[in-house]
Amino acid sequence: QFVLTQPPSVSGAPGQGVTISCTGGSSNIGAGYDVHWYQQLPGTAPKFLIHGNNNRPSGVPDRFSASRSGASASLAITGLQAEDEADYFCQSYDRSLSGWVFGGGTKLTVL
């Protein structure tokens, strides 16, 4: 139902790392549109995390990094901390839909 596909959940122990994938198609990520990432802590609004090729706003630690290859992208989080437990969403632009598209979100659980 969501144009961009993310795994529903990922988990990792404190200190470990996880990767969240985001798969699109030829009209969005595959067409060259950048992928952006958001973090949504429970009960709060989404927070902008990374835009484009690993551009983090001030205040976002470098434990968060992003990459893109072909029609897919990924968010890597290293050195997991309890405060990282949240939902993560990828987002891009789709030229066929002439609009912005999101992934369904991935719930990160820190074990």
Added chain:
Amino acid sequence: EVQLVESGGGLHQPGGSLRLSCAASGFIFSSYELTWVRQAPGRGLEWVSYISSSGSTEYYRDSVKGRFTISRDDAKNSLYLQMNSLRADDTALYYCARVGRGDNYFDYWGQGVLVTVSS
């Protein structure tokens, strides 16, 4: 500090209308593109509508075309979403968000306003 504060939500009947407002502060409002994004309870994010900095360009997702209208009042630093012919599947938390410079991302979000469509 950039702030976006939504208002105007509530419980509405199918077929009804309402207008959401988003009051902005902490940045030069007229210089930025803006958007509305919604999130149904327990679901993911869904882009709804976009307006250019000049107000001359608007985009909508297919499911709201012809029913929703986005607008802005730069004198009041405010963004609006007029929602008509409401449907049950419009039930969601509606966020206004600022479009970041130079790319299609949303760098600041409001806290959201809940719209419930039910008889």
